[in-house]
Amino acid sequence: MRPFSQRPREPAWIAALVIVLCTAGALAARAELTIDITRGRVEPLPIAITDFYGETPEAAAYGRDITQVISANLERSGLFKPTDPRAFIQTAASLQVRPRFSDWRVINAQALVNGRAQLMPDGRLKVEFRLWDTFAEQQMIGLAYFTAPHNWRQVAHIISDALYKRITGEDGYFNTRVVYIAESGSPKNRIKQLAIMDQDGANHRFLTDGDTLVLTPRFSPTAQEITYLSYYQDQPRVYLFNIDTGQQEVVGDFPGMTFAPRFSPDGNTVIMSLARNGNSDIYTMDLRTRRVKQLTSHPAIDTSPGYSPDGRQIAFNSDRGGSPQLYIMDADGRNVRRISFGEGRYATPVWSPRGDLVAFTKIHKGRFYIGVMRPDGRGERLLTDGFLVEGPTWAPNGRVLMFFRQTPGDAEGKGGTSQLYSIDLTGYNEREIITPIGASDPAWSPLIP
Amino acid sequence: MRFNRLLGPFVAVLLLAACETAPEETAVTTGEGAAAESAEMAAVEAAALPGTQDDLTAQYGDRVFFDFDKYSLKPPARETIMGWAAWLGEFPAVTATIQGHADERGTREYNLALGERRSTSTKNYLVALGIDPNRIGTISYGKERPAVEGSNEAAWAQNRRGVLVVSE
Incomplete structure (x- = not known):
């Protein structure tokens, strides 16, 4: 297929030399400055994030931009409440010497972040930061990074992840991207494009031009690659899209529609549905050997397959019991058992990266829900609902989900548009993800290495 | 299909012309509008080429x-x-x-x-x-x-x- 974009992307990883900035007390036991994110609703932690200090105007500009990205990330997580900088008493310059903790306690900032941006003689950008517990008067973490200046945003995300992890004890999810389907035009002939952006909406890019209908993209866990459904030449088939080169390639040579693709956790296999003579079953194709395996063989619809993080089990959607429900089978297709037994119809099972939960879309009495249940089918919990909510995808830390929400449409073609949302696993902190045009079918990337 | 749609009006014109040159012209004077309308409708149906x-x-x-x-x-x-x-x-x-x-x-x-x-x-x-x-x-x-x-x-x-x- 013709490549849509030939522009190779810069290597995403930061050529980082991470230096641990130690001061006395840095290794002290964690004081009260922690957030237990397993609880339902948490009071956001007041945190003062000061502009990273720069000695030159250019360095100071990087410092300010980085601080803004960090502050927005932490605020959006719902776990932190960045203090209004206008309340700050101590200046960024004097902070370079040592925080006056009382100045920060008096404005009720329990945590303080300061840092420094520096342009090195070799052209690299050095960014360092420290996190302080203002009540214990201790440094909790201090790190420095070296990178090409144009990677400043990614450094901001990496620092956000470090702060999140130090305070919550959980891995972060800020240094990630989202691939999704951008939507525009009439509902009857919707134009759909593959699009990609950072998790905060920055660096947005369309990957296809909208001439061909594309659906349901998913990230490879290991490569800069996406698998998705394309109607290229009116032949709906599963494709691979290389994000670096823009190259598109059909997966396998199948006699019918292939759809609902997903990578295996090692990235070597694509699992998908193949429709033959009207019946959809689940198949895998090894991307190295091109070997195809049929996993289900049932006259019912079998679709939306997805692996457990250890690759040993597969959750999927089937109507073999009379209505769409969730099933799990071993990776070889054996030992099929149903796990959803609640009221309504269940679809799109997606295993949490932690392995402890399966997220799903549920349809009951004309409403759609996003929920989670344990892989044994117990502990069902509904997180959000609406006229149409669909397609949950997990942040790599398994604490946040993204999905899309479609509004009802009318006969004049108004409404019927969809947007992306994120929500905490707790069911709190639902937020719209701002995209340039309509959006659906989000897929969250793993942490960028 | 697109080609046939374009062809449609031409076929309709030909059929209408055929109507006008029909030997019995008595109907033309009585309820001209209604007659024209039904002729047009017939023409639209007949406009579809067989097999399309x-x-x-x-x-x-x-x-x-x-x-x-x-x-x-x-x-x-x-x-x-x-x-x-x-x-x-x-x-x-x-x-x-x-x-x-x-x-x-x-x-x-x-x-x-x-x-x-x-x-x-x-x-x-x-x-x-x-x-x-x-x-x-x-x-x-x-x-x-x-x-x-x-x-x-x-x-x-x-x-x-x-x-x-x-x-x-």
């Missing part, structure tokens, strides 16, 4: 409808498909694709599978009625291409459909 999409649609309709989450053919759908079979028998060179569609009240991937079932059950009935399976392709659009806009039962009923599209 417009011809099929005019004679039998181009679509059949399904119940929610079902792909079994209801009696009106069977009747339509019997018409298609007769029509395809009449034009043995014609090939076609059957599109399967779903309403918006299911998930995207499940609806792709459901649309595939609907297009295939429609095709299978045509084959059972004697049509060569190699003449009929299938494609599922799931919920991606609704025929009618709106989020209500009336619109959804129109969108759960199989559509016979004559190949150009």
